[in-house]
Amino acid sequence: MLLKPGSTCWRVETAERLGLIIDMEDYFAAAKMAMQKARRSIHLLNWAFDPDTFFLPNDKGGGPPSDTFGPFLRDLARANPNLDVRILCWRSALPVAATQNFFPHRAKQCFKNTPVKFHLDASLPMGACHHQKVIVIDDEMAFCGGGDIAPDRWDTIQHKDQDLRRQKSGGGSYESRHETMSAVDGDAARALGLLFRMRWERCLGEKLPTPVAEPGLAEDRGSGDLWPECLPVAARKATVGLSRTEPRWRDYHEVREAETLHLAAIAAAKRCIYMENQYFASPIVAEALAARLGEPDGPEIFLVSTQHSPSWFDQVTMDRTRILFLKRLKDVDVHNRCHAYYPLTAEGRSIIVHSKLTLIDDELVRIGSANLNNRSTGFDTECDLSAEAAWGTAGAQMRQAIHSFRSHLLGHWLGQSEAAVDAAIEAGGSLHAAVESFDGPGRRMHQIEIRPIGPFWELIAAFHLGDPAGPADSWRPWRRRAELERQIKMLASHLAYVGLEAPADELSPQTV
Numbered sequence: 001m002l003l004k005p006g007s008t009c010w011r012v013e014t015a016e017r018l019g020l021i022i023d024m025e026d027y028f029a030a031a032k033m034a035m036q037k038a039r040r041s042i043h044l045l046n047w048a049f050d051p052d053t054f055f056l057p058n059d060k061g062g063g064p065p066s067d068t069f070g071p072f073l074r075d076l077a078r079a080n081p082n083l084d085v086r087i088l089c090w091r092s093a094l095p096v097a098a099t100q101n102f103f104p105h106r107a108k109q110c111f112k113n114t115p116v117k118f119h120l121d122a123s124l125p126m127g128a129c130h131h132q133k134v135i136v137i138d139d140e141m142a143f144c145g146g147g148d149i150a151p152d153r154w155d156t157i158q159h160k161d162q163d164l165r166r167q168k169s170g171g172g173s174y175e176s177r178h179e180t181m182s183a184v185d186g187d188a189a190r191a192l193g194l195l196f197r198m199r200w201e202r203c204l205g206e207k208l209p210t211p212v213a214e215p216g217l218a219e220d221r222g223s224g225d226l227w228p229e230c231l232p233v234a235a236r237k238a239t240v241g242l243s244r245t246e247p248r249w250r251d252y253h254e255v256r257e258a259e260t261l262h263l264a265a266i267a268a269a270k271r272c273i274y275m276e277n278q279y280f281a282s283p284i285v286a287e288a289l290a291a292r293l294g295e296p297d298g299p300e301i302f303l304v305s306t307q308h309s310p311s312w313f314d315q316v317t318m319d320r321t322r323i324l325f326l327k328r329l330k331d332v333d334v335h336n337r338c339h340a341y342y343p344l345t346a347e348g349r350s351i352i353v354h355s356k357l358t359l360i361d362d363e364l365v366r367i368g369s370a371n372l373n374n375r376s377t378g379f380d381t382e383c384d385l386s387a388e389a390a391w392g393t394a395g396a397q398m399r400q401a402i403h404s405f406r407s408h409l410l411g412h413w414l415g416q417s418e419a420a421v422d423a424a425i426e427a428g429g430s431l432h433a434a435v436e437s438f439d440g441p442g443r444r445m446h447q448i449e450i451r452p453i454g455p456f457w458e459l460i461a462a463f464h465l466g467d468p469a470g471p472a473d474s475w476r477p478w479r480r481r482a483e484l485e486r487q488i489k490m491l492a493s494h495l496a497y498v499g500l501e502a503p504a505d506e507l508s509p510q511t512v
Helices: 024-036 069-079 094-099 187-204 257-268 283-293 312-316 318-332 392-414 418-428 431-437 454-462 477-497
Strands: 011-022 041-046 084-090 117-121 134-137 141-145 176-178 180-186 235-246 272-276 300-304 338-343 351-353 357-360 364-368 382-388 445-447
Touching: 011 024, 011 187, 011 392, 024 069, 024 134, 024 141, 024 180, 041 187, 069 084, 084 187, 117 187, 134 187, 141 187, 141 364, 141 382, 180 187, 180 364, 180 382, 187 235, 187 382, 235 257, 235 392, 257 283, 257 357, 257 364, 257 382, 272 392, 283 300, 283 318, 283 477, 300 431, 312 318, 318 338, 318 454, 338 351, 338 431, 357 392, 364 392, 382 392, 392 418, 392 431, 418 431
Parallel strands: 041 084, 084 117, 176 351, 272 300, 300 338
Antiparallel strands: 011 180, 011 235, 041 134, 134 141, 141 180, 235 382, 272 357, 338 445, 357 364, 364 382
């Protein structure tokens, strides 16, 4: 098993039901339906929270105020005095807040003199951010993934060019965006509820009680089942692990479960590693993947990211580092098993890949907030939810769910059905062969080219400017290279421990 409490995850629980969600239209619809059934509590963790975000914008990019997150949560709290509604959001630095119209700072006004408790969380080392994205309802159902509550996040699985629902209130339109989320109930949801209460206590010093059902309350509010009717169940009795990143801060110890699970999962893969991520910039992950490419019978590695980052800062920093990341893999890929793609709309516009998803064979599905960069493994707070196939009927069902989810994802990138994708993979023997076998207006996938970036940009990428490895180098970038080299040496020991070897005499310093 890959999910090991205290190592690759914080804890392992059972989800009575597991849902796997592609893109925000379906996530917002499911979250709204579940929150409408809340009886005791609605707790949100977010990197960004804009109360003016519509659940389902109309063809003018707007709609009634009651269909936005802020008034919706206010109305629920006012209608039910027993309902505890709390929102904990990162207190973003002013330059970041400026790019979000100063939300969530202005969100305080939305909840002033209401039962909703809204707080900005700065319980972190300077420069770090709270990046977890979670909604927990009654401690009975929860959502976890990479999706924030903001107007620019909304999109459909079709990623249409002329979708008027993505219009901005001030003119223009938001770019198309791809996201993944997970949904769980049962003990897995209760664990996410505990995560929220731990964050709340860390931020405010207030210890919250565990939500407890009151006799007769479920009957008064209707059905006690919070699961949204619009959300298909991917698997039942799923074995679920929660993996976190937490930086060392005051009396809080460093937590690197998210990174540890990545390394363990990459080492364990037999046939296929499928990753979608906003950034591919971690030299530790690059070396772990490179080690597998050096094996004659290692797994196929299939990466999906954005053509280029939407912000200038990330284009200067993360995009340049991604070039070195991919170059490292290309240099050792003697068996031609690694391929990286980006999606475009039908009219050739960029689709922002904000998803943080990993699929390992048909054994593990992982969806969360952690990017594949340095700060997500040691500097920011993150939470990823993973479901792993176990033995027996539940394990067989989980394997089928993972297989189906991967085919569904590829199908949505290629304009094809799951059955057509499965047939193409069977015929071609790999995901890459299947993708290249399709052509036509429905295909959105294009291979990422590795282009020379010049000495100045190589220097920026080599020192991972804008991407600290942890508190020790966050304001001392000259220390970053040494810190990453130290971590890569630790990776070499890890590879030896699990029986793998690096593809060369030494692990490459190129990506550091």
